[in-house]
Amino acid sequence: MMEQSVNLVINGQTYQVAKDPPRVLLWVLRDELGLTGTKFGCGAGYCGACTVHLDGVAVRSCQVPVSRVAGRAVTTIEGLARGEELHPVQRAFLEAQTPQCGWCMSGQMMTATALIAANPRPSEEEIIAAMDGNYCRCGAYARIRRAVARAAALARAATEAV
C-alpha cells in the first residue's frame, strides 16, 4: 500500500494521501485534508487565491501536482501563526484592517510572506512586482500595499529583537 500513497509535510505535520488519481495540491489540501484556508479562485493560476509555500517559495497550489510535493515542505495560511502569535504579515494585515470579503487574503498573505522572507526591505516597486499576480476583487490594494510594507518592518523588528 505504501507505494500507492504520498507523504506530504504540511505546516510541519505529515499527512499520507493517495498517489492516484493525479490531482493538484489545492484540492488535496481543501477536500482531503480539510485545510480550507487555502482558497480556490480560478484553477488556472491567474488569481493567486490558492497561493501556498513550497520549500518557502510562493506557488499556485492549483498548478502543483500532488506527486511533485512529496518530501517537500508545504506551508499554508493555517501554518503562518505560531499558536496564538500571529505572523508579522498577519499582524500587519489586521492592523491595516485589510481584508474585506477575505477570500483572496490567504493568498495575499502567503505571497507577502515569501516576498519578505526573500527580501526583508522590499521597495514599493518590489512589493508591486511580487503582489501583482494576486487579485483582490473587493479592491483592497491600497491597504495590501501598505500592509506588506508594514509587515516587512514588523518582521525586521522581530528579527532584530532576537
Place this chain on the structure above:
Amino acid sequence: MSQPPARRWRVSRRGFLIGAGVVGGGLALGATLGLPWLRLALADVVDGAAPPTIVTTDPAFWFEIAADGRVRLAMPKVEMGQGIHTALAQIAAEELELAWEQIEVVPSSSAGPVADNFGTNASNSVASLFAPLRETAATMRELLRAEAADRLGVAPAALRVANGAFFVADDPERRLSYGELAADAARREVPAEPPVLKPSTAWTLIGASVPRVDLPAKIRGAATYGYDARAEGMLYGAVARPPSLGATLRRAAPGEAARRPGVVAVVAERDFAGVAAESRSAAAAAVRAMDLEWTEGPPLQQEQIDARVRAVPGRGVVIQRAGNAAAALRGPGVITAEYRTPMAAHAHLEPQAALVDVRPDRVLARVSTQYPLGTAQAIARALGRDARTVEVVPTYLGGGFGRRMVSEVAVEAARLSAAAGRPVHVGWSRAEEFHHGFVRPPTHHVLRAALGPDGRIVALEHSQASGGVIFPFIPAPLRALFGADFGAWRGACISYAVPHISVSAEHVPLPIATGAWRGLGLLANIFAIESFIDELAHIAGADPLAFRIAHTGDDEHGRRLRAVLTTVAERAGWGTPAPAGRARGVACSIDAGTVVAHIAEVSRKPEGGVRVHTVWAVVDPGLPINPDGVAAQTEGNICMGLSSVLFERLSVRNGRIAADNFGAYPLLTMRDAPAIEVTVLRSGDVPYGAGEPPMGPIGAAVANAVFALTGQRLRELPLTEV
C-alpha cells in the same frame, strides 16, 4: 414571536413591532420589520393600533442576554466584506451601553432567529436597520433598568449604566449586571412609551473606527465560506451545463456515468442533469459521461445585443421631470452626446458554492448567499417541500456584488443530495461563473442640453436604455407597475438645480441573462451624466468643479454636494497644476443618500492606456457608523470601479460568453491600483449606505481627467482607446 400577547409588544412609531421573550433563561428581545417592502407605506396606517395582520411576526433581529452577561445579536444581514456585522453591532452596543467586547454577533439563518425578507443588497442595511435597532436595544436597556431599580430598591432615574451593568449613581458598589438581571427582566412588560435614545453627543461606539469583528478569523484562514462548508459523509456534485446561451436540455440519460468510479447518484431529469460522487473530479468526469442532447441556442453575437440597447429621447419611461425640457431643447444650439457601457462579470473570487443536506423531514443548507430566505424558498420549490422545513445558513461570502442574490448552486446541491441521500457540496468552476447565471447589462445613454447666455444649464435631458437589472427577477405585473427597471435607472436622475429636466429609462429585454452588479445602474449612469456635465463646463468655458458647484441646489442635497466638492478640491489641490504629463478630472454623485466626489489624476501609459495615479475621494454618508469601514468601502469601490472603467468588457461570440477565465477577462491588479486618499464627512445623525455609492463618480472622474490631459473625450467604457 408567532403571536406575542398584547402586553409583550409595542408598535413603534416607525411601524415595526418590538417584542420580548424568554430564551434559555435569559432575556431576548426582537423587532419585527417584516413589512413586505411594497407595503411599507401602509405601515403608517396601522401605527399605534393592533398588531398589523399584514405583517409577518418574524423578527428582523434578535438579541439575547445570557446569564454570563454576554449579549448575542443575531445578524439579519450577511457579511460579504462590507463590514455590516461590525456596524450593526456598534449600533446595538451603543444603545445597550455595552463594552465592545461584550457583544457577539451570530449569523441568522433563513429559519431564524431572524429571517430577512429582503436580502443583503442596495447599500441598504445600515440605513434601514439603524432606527429599529437603536430603539430595540434601548427598549431592552430600559427593561433591564426597571428590573434593576426594583431589585436595588431605587428609582430607575437613580441608576447609571455602563459596560453592561446598572449601578446606583451615588453608591456605585450597588450594581447588577445584565446577566444577573436578564431572566427576571424577561418577565416584565415592554414599556408602552418608546425609550429615550442616547443623544449623539454621548456616542462612543457609533462613529468610531472599531476593528471589524470578522477579520481575526479571516486573517488566520479560519473563516468558513460556502466553498469551505463540510459535513460528515458529504459528496461532491457536478452539473451538466448548456453548451451555448439559451440552450435547453432535450434529452438526458445517465449513460455511462453511473459506472464511473466514485459515483453515488446520477440525476437525469427534464431540466437538470448532474452527478454526486466521492470527489469533485469524479463527479465532473461522470457528468461528461452522461448521455445528453441539447437544443442549441441561436449563435448570438455581441453586436446583436448592443444593437438592441439604444436609447431614443422620448421613448423611455419618464422617471424625473422638471419644467419642460422638450420645449427648451427645441431649436439650435442643443448639445448632444452619447455614451455606452459594456456587459461585465461580477468576478467575485469565491465561485458560487453550497453544501446541502436533504433529509426526509428537513433540509439544511450552508450557502454563500446574499439572500438566505430566497435561497430556502428556491430549494423548497425545486424539491416540492414546505419552505419552513428548509433552513439556509449563510456563511461568509467571498464577494457578493449582487450575483449572490440568486444562488442556483444551492438548488443544484439540493437536487443531487435528494438523489444521493447524503450531503452534497457543489462549487462552481471559474468557467461556470463566466458562462452561466447573469451579467451586468450593457447600457446606452443620450444626453442633451441647452446652455443659457450666462453659460448655465437651462435644460438637461438624460435618456437611457439598459438590459434588465431588477426586472428579470420580478413578476410581470410588478414590471408593468414600475414601467422602467428601477435598478437600471439607479443613478440616472439629475442632482443639479436645472430649470428643465427630463430623465427617461427604457428596459431592453435581451437574449442573455442580465441582473444586478454592484451599484446596479450607478456606475454607467453617473459615467454618462458626469462626463456630459464636464463637456458642458468646457463648452461654457467654466472650470468643471466650479461649474458643478454653481449648479448645486439650495436643498440638503445641494448643500452636501457643495461640501464634498469643496473638500475634494482642497484635498487634491484642484486649481494648482498637476505634475508634468498628468491631469485631473472631477465627478460627483448622490446615491442611496450618500454624497460622493472624486478627483482622479491620470497620465497616459507609454504603451497606451490610462494610468490612474491618485484618486482623492470625499464621501458623506450622513452619519458614518464606522469611518474606517466607510473608507475601506470607498477604496474598494474605486478599485472595483476602475477595473470596470479601465479594463473589463464581457462579450458574446457565437452564442457563448467569450471569456472562460481571467486570462480573457483580466481584473485590475495592484500595479494599476491608484493611491487613494479618502475623506469621510459627517453631515448629520442619520446613516446612509457605503457599500456601493462611492463607485458612482469614478468612471467620469477618470474620463474627465483624460479629456483634460489629451483633449480626447472618451464616451464608452472601458477607456481603452487612449
